[in-house]
Amino acid sequence: MSSRKITIEDIAQKANVSISTVSRVLRKSSGVAIDKREAVLQAVSDLDYRPNVFAQSLASGQSMTIGVVTQNFGSPFYDGILQGILLGLERSDYSPLFADGRWNETIEQHALQTFLDRRVDGLIFVGGQLPEADMMAVAQKTPLILVGRKIDSLAENCIHIDNFQAGYNLTSYLLDMGHRNIAHITAHMHYQNTVSDVAQRYAGYVQALADAGIEFDPQLVVQGTLLQQSGALAVEMLMMQKRPFSAIFAANDQMAFGARLALYRRGIRVPDDVSLVGFDDEMTAAYTIPPLTTVRQPSVEMGQAAAAALMNLIDGQPVNLQTFKSQLIVRESVARLR
Amino acid sequence: MSSRKITIEDIAQKANVSISTVSRVLRKSSGVAIDKREAVLQAVSDLDYRPNVFAQSLASGQSMTIGVVTQNFGSPFYDGILQGILLGLERSDYSPLFADGRWNETIEQHALQTFLDRRVDGLIFVGGQLPEADMMAVAQKTPLILVGRKIDSLAENCIHIDNFQAGYNLTSYLLDMGHRNIAHITAHMHYQNTVSDVAQRYAGYVQALADAGIEFDPQLVVQGTLLQQSGALAVEMLMMQKRPFSAIFAANDQMAFGARLALYRRGIRVPDDVSLVGFDDEMTAAYTIPPLTTVRQPSVEMGQAAAAALMNLIDGQPVNLQTFKSQLIVRESVARLR
DNA sequence: CTGTTAGCGCATTCAT
DNA sequence: ATGAATGCGCTAACAG
Numbered sequence: 001m002s003s004r005k006i007t008i009e010d011i012a013q014k015a016n017v018s019i020s021t022v023s024r025v026l027r028k029s030s031g032v033a034i035d036k037r038e039a040v041l042q043a044v045s046d047l048d049y050r051p052n053v054f055a056q057s058l059a060s061g062q063s064m065t066i067g068v069v070t071q072n073f074g075s076p077f078y079d080g081i082l083q084g085i086l087l088g089l090e091r092s093d094y095s096p097l098f099a100d101g102r103w104n105e106t107i108e109q110h111a112l113q114t115f116l117d118r119r120v121d122g123l124i125f126v127g128g129q130l131p132e133a134d135m136m137a138v139a140q141k142t143p144l145i146l147v148g149r150k151i152d153s154l155a156e157n158c159i160h161i162d163n164f165q166a167g168y169n170l171t172s173y174l175l176d177m178g179h180r181n182i183a184h185i186t187a188h189m190h191y192q193n194t195v196s197d198v199a200q201r202y203a204g205y206v207q208a209l210a211d212a213g214i215e216f217d218p219q220l221v222v223q224g225t226l227l228q229q230s231g232a233l234a235v236e237m238l239m240m241q242k243r244p245f246s247a248i249f250a251a252n253d254q255m256a257f258g259a260r261l262a263l264y265r266r267g268i269r270v271p272d273d274v275s276l277v278g279f280d281d282e283m284t285a286a287y288t289i290p291p292l293t294t295v296r297q298p299s300v301e302m303g304q305a306a307a308a309a310l311m312n313l314i315d316g317q318p319v320n321l322q323t324f325k326s327q328l329i330v331r332e333s334v335a336r337l338r
Numbered sequence: 339m340s341s342r343k344i345t346i347e348d349i350a351q352k353a354n355v356s357i358s359t360v361s362r363v364l365r366k367s368s369g370v371a372i373d374k375r376e377a378v379l380q381a382v383s384d385l386d387y388r389p390n391v392f393a394q395s396l397a398s399g400q401s402m403t404i405g406v407v408t409q410n411f412g413s414p415f416y417d418g419i420l421q422g423i424l425l426g427l428e429r430s431d432y433s434p435l436f437a438d439g440r441w442n443e444t445i446e447q448h449a450l451q452t453f454l455d456r457r458v459d460g461l462i463f464v465g466g467q468l469p470e471a472d473m474m475a476v477a478q479k480t481p482l483i484l485v486g487r488k489i490d491s492l493a494e495n496c497i498h499i500d501n502f503q504a505g506y507n508l509t510s511y512l513l514d515m516g517h518r519n520i521a522h523i524t525a526h527m528h529y530q531n532t533v534s535d536v537a538q539r540y541a542g543y544v545q546a547l548a549d550a551g552i553e554f555d556p557q558l559v560v561q562g563t564l565l566q567q568s569g570a571l572a573v574e575m576l577m578m579q580k581r582p583f584s585a586i587f588a589a590n591d592q593m594a595f596g597a598r599l600a601l602y603r604r605g606i607r608v609p610d611d612v613s614l615v616g617f618d619d620e621m622t623a624a625y626t627i628p629p630l631t632t633v634r635q636p637s638v639e640m641g642q643a644a645a646a647a648l649m650n651l652i653d654g655q656p657v658n659l660q661t662f663k664s665q666l667i668v669r670e671s672v673a674r675l676r
Numbered sequence: 677c678t679g680t681t682a683g684c685g686c687a688t689t690c691a692t
Numbered sequence: 693a694t695g696a697a698t699g700c701g702c703t704a705a706c707a708g
Contacts, residue, residue, distance in 0.1 A: 393685030
């Protein structure tokens with residue numbers, strides 16, 4: 001076997017050119033005589049040359065990496081986004097570094113610092129808790145995109161759907177199906193100054209009721225934690241209050257699944273006795289019993305858009321983020337009320 | 339604002355030492371006079387110095403990164419592993435690079451090449467399709483750990499559970515519950531030379547039947563694709579054959595969910611008419627109707643172990659991989675047959 | 677268009 | 693124990 005790593009110099013020698021010429025053709029930069037270019041390329045392939053990224057980075061100041069901070073690996077919606085990011089980056093020369101903030105500000109901060117230390121060329125936050133001020137400071141120094149979180153002062157760097165509209169539409173659908181007493185399972189309404197997604201869904205719910213001339217009843221709104229278990233507890237809470245309802249709008253599928261189980265335990269049939277809708281269209285939503293009516297966020301597409309936008313940002317090009325449209329997925333968990 | 343990046347030289351100057359001394363205390367290497375050490379540390383914190391990783395890497399040859407090749411972001415089991423890897427790496431100085439092979443050998447190969455080009459200090463494959471020979475070649479050059487895939491010639495680098503045993507136990511449980519006609523939904527049995535996880539579960543199923551003195555009936559075994567939809571199709575196939583059965587063992591939860599839906603559509607009750615078990619204990623398994631009996635693989639722990647093992651490998655220490663034990667999770671989807 | 681040269685910031689011998 | 697010197701491999705002015 002050969003031993004010494006082959007460098008740009010070996011290529012230069014073999015191709016009878018200077019190292020800068022080699023560097024030029026490799027960097028696809030300005031004009032190089034076609035014959036020399038080919039000689040270089042030939043040598044590169046002959047010697048199976050691999051540029052040393054360390055040296056490249058040191059000399060250029062670019063790491064060709066981007067940092068991705070996620071919050072909960074394993075959540076379908078966020079995973080979809082990650083998938084999209086990976087996809088969007090695949091054809092580029094950037095590689096993603098990952099960290100999981102686990103919805104813990106300290107951990108998230110640490111992850112951010114790590115990425116900054118590694119001189120990532122850009123950052124994508126998928127969700128997140130860091131204070132608005134911190135994010136702005138970061139954005140000042142490093143290209144930054146936020147997915148699944150909206151910060152007003154960074155609006156141009158945020159990718160999201162219109163959660164208010166989605167909540168409104170979902171509630172309207174239930175109203176159309178004849179439901180008048182619609183319970184809502186929501187979750188913590190805000191991190192820091194940021195209004196959370198679920199808060200906006202809640203607002204849409206409230207508005208839809210108002211527009212339908214239905215009086216809002218706070219007894220029908222209970223707060224969970226986005227986890228399945230909390231959906232079950234929420235149902236228990238609703239039952240305890242003895243305030244009748246014919247439909248439940250859970251702010252995410254997970255809680256809807258939990259709610260479904262609690263109803264099942266009490267012998268309440270879905271959708272015969274109570275209709276149920278969720279939010280996110282997780283993979284399993286189509287395979288629960290009964291299949292769940294929900295809202296799909298185009299998470300993969302959003303992730304891809306995030307990657308694309310970030311690369312534009314890095315290149316100093318305009319970003320122009322579209323708002324993504326959510327889609328109502330009608331399945332069998334809702335019955336028409338006569 | 340200040341402008342120029344501060345370097346090790348600034349520290350040296352401020353602390354009245356040479357750059358090599360600074361480097362020494364930062365690298366925690368051999369003896370440095372305690373007072374000088376403190377002066378350096380002081381200067382570092384005063385100036386908020388951040389080492390330039392590019393220069394470090396170029397000089398040391400280490401990237402302090404590890405490459406993680408996954409296959410399907412969004413699958414609960416694999417995500418658990420990724421979570422574990424992230425966790426295990428969190429306290430180290432290594433940062434993970436991610437790529438998604440999407441069960442496509444070409445893409446996987448490309449991801450591998452990218453990581454190699456980036457001079458990762460180690461690699462973790464979560465699943466994977468690459469030929470055994472390729473993997474061995476890689477292992478020769480770069481520390482390598484495989485999770486969720488077993489390659490005989492690389493046995494010492496593989497982390498997995500005993501899928502045969504798990505399949506055996508699960509089947510035995512059904513037998514104990516009085517079932518004699520147990521259908522099995524499996525999936526493609528092997529990539530390349532490697533026997534897949536599901537194949538081993540299948541082997542466990544076969545053996546358990548044999549040990550119970552029950553004749554194996556190939557009609558009761560159908561092959562899916564690990565996706566939910568295929569579980570539903572598998573049930574259709576079973577029904578078509580009119581070969582009666584009282585229980586279904588699906589090789590993973592996803593297919594079990596699909597099967598569940600198909601049964602529901604036909605008005606077949608679970609577990610009253612047919613018992614159902616899955617494999618993986620996905621998050622939602624506990625919240626389906628009825629909650630699903632399944633097998634839990636300690637995915638997070640396996641991921642952590644992978645990270646730990648890899649770091650040992652990198653340090654040239656012995657790896658000593660334990661085999662992880664799976665756990666039977668009994669829930670309500672199985673009825674006792676009288 | 678092309679070659680020469682000077683760093684990029686740090687780790688690491690090698691002396692002292 | 694510590695400082696000086698060398699080089700890691702490449703990019704980017706700078707000349708020609």
